[in-house]
Amino acid sequence: MARVLKIFFHDACFDGTTSAALFSAFYRDVIERDVSIQPVGMIHRDGNPFEGVPLDADDHACVDFRFCADTRMRWWFDHHPTAFQPASLRGYFDREHLATWFFDPSAPSCAGLIAKSLTEKYGWQVPPHLADAVKWADTIDAAQFKSAADAIALDNPAQRLAAWLAHGRSPLDTATYVDWLSRGSLAEVAARPELAAQLVSVETERAQEIDAVRKLGVWHDDVIVFDRFDDVGARSPGFLGYVLYPQCLYAVSGTRTPTSIKISVGVNPWTKEKRRHDIGELCARLGGGGHAVVGGITLRGDELPRARETVEILVRELTSGR
Numbered sequence: 001m002a003r004v005l006k007i008f009f010h011d012a013c014f015d016g017t018t019s020a021a022l023f024s025a026f027y028r029d030v031i032e033r034d035v036s037i038q039p040v041g042m043i044h045r046d047g048n049p050f051e052g053v054p055l056d057a058d059d060h061a062c063v064d065f066r067f068c069a070d071t072r073m074r075w076w077f078d079h080h081p082t083a084f085q086p087a088s089l090r091g092y093f094d095r096e097h098l099a100t101w102f103f104d105p106s107a108p109s110c111a112g113l114i115a116k117s118l119t120e121k122y123g124w125q126v127p128p129h130l131a132d133a134v135k136w137a138d139t140i141d142a143a144q145f146k147s148a149a150d151a152i153a154l155d156n157p158a159q160r161l162a163a164w165l166a167h168g169r170s171p172l173d174t175a176t177y178v179d180w181l182s183r184g185s186l187a188e189v190a191a192r193p194e195l196a197a198q199l200v201s202v203e204t205e206r207a208q209e210i211d212a213v214r215k216l217g218v219w220h221d222d223v224i225v226f227d228r229f230d231d232v233g234a235r236s237p238g239f240l241g242y243v244l245y246p247q248c249l250y251a252v253s254g255t256r257t258p259t260s261i262k263i264s265v266g267v268n269p270w271t272k273e274k275r276r277h278d279i280g281e282l283c284a285r286l287g288g289g290g291h292a293v294v295g296g297i298t299l300r301g302d303e304l305p306r307a308r309e310t311v312e313i314l315v316r317e318l319t320s321g322r
């Protein structure tokens with residue numbers, strides 16, 4: 001029987017899925033050709049997201065997702081400054097120091113970090129079909145677009161897939177997607193009949209979203225707030241918020257599914273104004289995490305009062321110090 005590798009990855013995320021596909025390709029090339037790979041999508045939440053998650057395969061990897069303090073998680077790659085939660089987990093990381101754990105909070109994307117680390121350490125080259133995806137992961141994860149309009153463009157497979165992923169796929173969908181991407185290019189994956197129709201609907205939904213988000217924004221000084229808590233299943237506007245409200249410095253959005261609540265906070269990447277806050281640090285104080293310029297807090301579906309209070313605190317903090 002084939003040995004099993006479980007790859008835990010940041011779900012619903014272009015960088016997370018690209019990272020999982022890239023590591024799958026590496027593993028088959030370098031470690032074990034006939035391995036059976038099970039991608040497992042992970043979502044950040046309050047407390048330990050690995051609690052109750054069995055590490056019961058023959059080998060385990062975690063990509064673009066926070067540190068799991070267990071040496072059975074043999075492979076780990078992350079670039080989130082808030083990877084160690086609670087911060088005391090850093091001690092475990094430093095103590096055990098597996099040669100197969102890679103952490104670089106300055107990397108624009110985890111996929112880029114994986115490519116660089118595995119080339120340096122194993123002489124492995126990113127397969128041609130994934131080179132484009134790795135480049136896009138850097139661009140998308142670090143919001144390295146020239147304009148907000150470029151950031152929401154849908155005229156290429158990478159950004160269409162990124163939008164599709166953000167729509168909240170089921171874990172089964174993303175696991176299959178990761179497998180496809182480990183073997184084919186973004187263009188090939190986007191052209192698959194199973195996906196083509198869904199990608200068309202991404203464009204239709206985008207048009208509807210523009211109308212909805214236009215009506216939604218509420219100003220607090222230079223902070224724009226999108227409260228979608230009452231519209232269960234509605235998504236965070238993401239970059240669209242900066243297209244429709246280009247004068248903002250910060251954007252805060254609240255969304256909800258039947259089982260979880262998500263609050264996202266970002267610095268407008270296209271404003272000339274300087275940010276006054278470390279967003280990841282601010283979110284970590286409220287039970288979430290992230291990078292200096294973008295972060296989030298995930299709560300349980302039944303914590304709506306706490307979610308509303310959290311948004312109030314965020315607005316108060318973000319508008320302070322002006």
Ligand SMILES: [Mn+2]
Nearest residue numbers: 015064110141
């Ligand atoms: Mn990432």
